[in-house]
Amino acid sequence: MKIALIGGTGFVGTPVLGELLSRGHAVTLLARNPSNIAAQAGLTVVQTDVLHAEQVAHAVAGQDAVISAYNPGWGEAQIHDLFLQGTQAIFQGIKQAGVKRLLVVGGAGSLYVAPGVQLVDVPEFPAEYKQGALAARAALNLIKKEETLEWTFLSPPIGLAPGERSGQYRVGTDNLLPGVADAPAGISVQDLAVAIVDEMETPKHIQKRFTVAH
Numbered sequence: 001m002k003i004a005l006i007g008g009t010g011f012v013g014t015p016v017l018g019e020l021l022s023r024g025h026a027v028t029l030l031a032r033n034p035s036n037i038a039a040q041a042g043l044t045v046v047q048t049d050v051l052h053a054e055q056v057a058h059a060v061a062g063q064d065a066v067i068s069a070y071n072p073g074w075g076e077a078q079i080h081d082l083f084l085q086g087t088q089a090i091f092q093g094i095k096q097a098g099v100k101r102l103l104v105v106g107g108a109g110s111l112y113v114a115p116g117v118q119l120v121d122v123p124e125f126p127a128e129y130k131q132g133a134l135a136a137r138a139a140l141n142l143i144k145k146e147e148t149l150e151w152t153f154l155s156p157p158i159g160l161a162p163g164e165r166s167g168q169y170r171v172g173t174d175n176l177l178p179g180v181a182d183a184p185a186g187i188s189v190q191d192l193a194v195a196i197v198d199e200m201e202t203p204k205h206i207q208k209r210f211t212v213a214h
Contacts, residue, residue, distance in 0.1 A: 003200065004028045004060040004099075006050055006090060007069035009037065012105055012156075015193035016069060017043075023197060030059045050086050056093025065101035065200055066094050074132060083135035087142060095148065102143075103152045103199060105192075109133030110140050111155050111176040111211055119158070119176060140209060152205045154196060157213040159186020169195050169212040177213040185213035 003020055007013040008029045020027050021042045030048040031037055037045050046059040050070060060066050068090050072082040087104075094102055109120030109129070119125060120133040143151050157177055169191050170177060179185035187195075195212040199205060 001064040001200065002026045002028070002062065004030060004063040004066045006030045006066065007071060010069055010071060012189060012192065013069040015190050016067060016196050019193040019197045028059065028063060030056070051082070051089050053089040053092035053096060056090055057096035060094055060099050061097040063099055065103070066099055067103045067105070067196060067200065069105040071132070074129065080131040080135045083132060084138055087139040091142070091146065091149070100148070100150045102149050103154060103196060104139065104143060105196065106140055106153050106155050107133050107136035108155055108158050108176065110137040112174050113176050150206050152199055152203070153209040154199070155209060155211045156192055157186050157211060158184040160189055160192060161186065163188025163190060165190035165194065167191065167194050169214060172211045172213070174209060177211060179213070187213045
């Protein structure tokens with residue numbers, strides 16, 4: 001497939017890029033600073049500021065699908081507003097380009113931990129991640145309103161860390177998956193990338209949100 005990747009130099013996007021290329025997909029990487037990205041077979045880099053819908057539309061034109069792992073950065077003071085601005089520009093640009101298939105990597109904060117209670121709303125949710133998590137939840141609510149896009153929203157589990165690529169994972173929907181002894185489950189970012197590319201190749205969650213964990 002021809003797949004455009006947004007956020008492909010970040011914590012999640014980097015292994016997604018590697019997974020896509022290893023499976024033979026042609027990847028167009030949208031990046032603000034292309035000069036920092038090493039050349040690889042199957043990779044095209046397009047200078048793009050994803051806060052501008054017109055630039056997104058130009059970069060993704062002709063692609064079969066788009067994967068967005070966009071995040072302004074956890075250390076960004078304006079993460080909430082920039083996250084939503086970029087999300088809205090990405091959605092608008094993709095639609096302008098006529099691309100239908102979109103997978104968005106969101107956060108764990110919008111997963112339910114009890115009936116009617118999402119993780120981001122529990123008192124012990126870390127303050128340093130709160131604004132980004134609220135923005136990711138808002139992005140999920142925005143994408144749920146999209147009727148023309150063949151969208152999928154993937155929420156990682158709480159425990160997302162570097163690790164081994166096993167190729168194995170469990171799948172859930174809107175609830176936080178349990179781990180050992182009722183502790184929240186986790187997954188390696190490498191296996192999260194496997195789940196993302198699996199969903200691209202064999203869609204099972206069109207216009208749905210899902211989550212994965214070991």
